Amino acid sequence: MSVEEHARRQAAAMERNGCWPGHSPWVRSAMTALPRHVFTPDTVWTWDGHAWEPLTRSVDEKRWAAAVYQGPFDATVTQLEGGLPSSSLSCPSVVADMLDSLRLDPGHRVLELGTGTGWNAALLAHRAGPGVVTSVEVDLHLAAEAERRLAAAGLVVAVHVGDGAAGWLQGSPFDRVIATYAVEEVPWAWVEQTRPGGRIVTPWGRLGHVALTVADDGASAEGWVQGLGMFMPARGVEQGLELHRVRERHPCGPKDAVFGRAAAGLADASLLFALRVLLPDVRVSTDRGAAAATAWLHDAHSSWACLTDHPDGRTTVERGGPRHLHEEIAGAWEQWEQAGRPSLYDFGMTRTEHEQWIWSEVDGVRRRWEPTLAPRPVPGAAA
Numbered sequence: 001m002s003v004e005e006h007a008r009r010q011a012a013a014m015e016r017n018g019c020w021p022g023h024s025p026w027v028r029s030a031m032t033a034l035p036r037h038v039f040t041p042d043t044v045w046t047w048d049g050h051a052w053e054p055l056t057r058s059v060d061e062k063r064w065a066a067a068v069y070q071g072p073f074d075a076t077v078t079q080l081e082g083g084l085p086s087s088s089l090s091c092p093s094v095v096a097d098m099l100d101s102l103r104l105d106p107g108h109r110v111l112e113l114g115t116g117t118g119w120n121a122a123l124l125a126h127r128a129g130p131g132v133v134t135s136v137e138v139d140l141h142l143a144a145e146a147e148r149r150l151a152a153a154g155l156v157v158a159v160h161v162g163d164g165a166a167g168w169l170q171g172s173p174f175d176r177v178i179a180t181y182a183v184e185e186v187p188w189a190w191v192e193q194t195r196p197g198g199r200i201v202t203p204w205g206r207l208g209h210v211a212l213t214v215a216d217d218g219a220s221a222e223g224w225v226q227g228l229g230m231f232m233p234a235r236g237v238e239q240g241l242e243l244h245r246v247r248e249r250h251p252c253g254p255k256d257a258v259f260g261r262a263a264a265g266l267a268d269a270s271l272l273f274a275l276r277v278l279l280p281d282v283r284v285s286t287d288r289g290a291a292a293a294t295a296w297l298h299d300a301h302s303s304w305a306c307l308t309d310h311p312d313g314r315t316t317v318e319r320g321g322p323r324h325l326h327e328e329i330a331g332a333w334e335q336w337e338q339a340g341r342p343s344l345y346d347f348g349m350t351r352t353e354h355e356q357w358i359w360s361e362v363d364g365v366r367r368r369w370e371p372t373l374a375p376r377p378v379p380g381a382a383a
Helices: 003-016 026-033 061-068 092-102 119-128 140-152 188-192 243-249 263-267 269-278 325-338
Strands: 043-047 052-056 076-081 084-089 110-113 133-137 157-161 174-179 194-203 209-214 220-227 257-259 283-288 293-298 304-309 315-320 347-352 356-362 365-370 373-377
Touching: 003 026, 003 061, 003 092, 026 092, 026 119, 043 061, 052 061, 092 119, 092 174, 092 194, 092 209, 092 220, 110 119, 119 133, 119 140, 119 157, 119 174, 133 140, 140 157, 188 194, 194 220, 209 347, 243 293, 243 304, 257 325, 263 269, 263 283, 263 293, 263 304, 269 325, 269 347, 269 365, 293 325, 304 325, 315 325
Parallel strands: 110 133, 110 174, 133 157, 174 194
Antiparallel strands: 043 052, 043 076, 076 084, 194 209, 209 220, 220 347, 257 315, 283 293, 293 304, 304 315, 347 356, 356 365, 365 373
């Protein structure tokens, strides 16, 4: 199958899964005109279960194309640093969702943080027009390659080498700001460099993305969670040990513990987001196997747990390390339920110059959420 055929199959899969945004038809047009593979480096990386394996287009184009176009919900790793992924082409469904959330119009001045391969900048330029998109990339090599690809595609985008957290003051104010990497705290520079009424779209905490609107007085930015997805962190952020490495360092301890809930319940996107807020260092993944559902928990450093559902209704726990992650998860789960089980789209974020917080709003009541603490009502919020 040719690269072009892979691209067409992925576009069809996006259609079947409802991934093309109905309110932003330009996204599909842009992705068709500027296909993903045009902005993909010659070598990409795939996980073979034990290590990252390079796939080079000039050596095996069929496997390379399959890795570039795995599916609507699959990212393609394009760079390793220290043995871990440091840059990728985000999964196309998330790219489409974030571009839709940006509410981009022709002529808007756009700041992109994290140029990567240049594909997202190309899509932005396709919509906004020539000479109005500025992209900042911390990696000199990535920036140079992206600039080359953008020029080859006939697109006028200003690519600069710099720290994305600082934005790009020389070009401000911008109408739209979009980041392609996850941040724990939205840099205040991004708010300062966005005009009042402008929009900032960024992944938060490697789990979901938010769209913030800058207030008329420029003193804050606020908005709702837009979707759930995994993202690369900013460069220099400790990525921690992967699950299998945590398990190697901390072998299995007790095996006879029983978890009071089904592991399958941890697949709920709204619950996952609430857990991410309450337990920011605990990572959760689930697998609905043929025999039983399992959920893996780890803190990237010291502790892990595996929850397994059984046909008799029990859910057992295996774990290693000093923390009892299953008990922490159970407590946070209870807090989410006591708060009214807010959905993913009931959550939002507020950013001021000195503070950032996550809130949820259910039935007109807004609650502020803090790590490891039960959500509490916000003074002055609607009752």
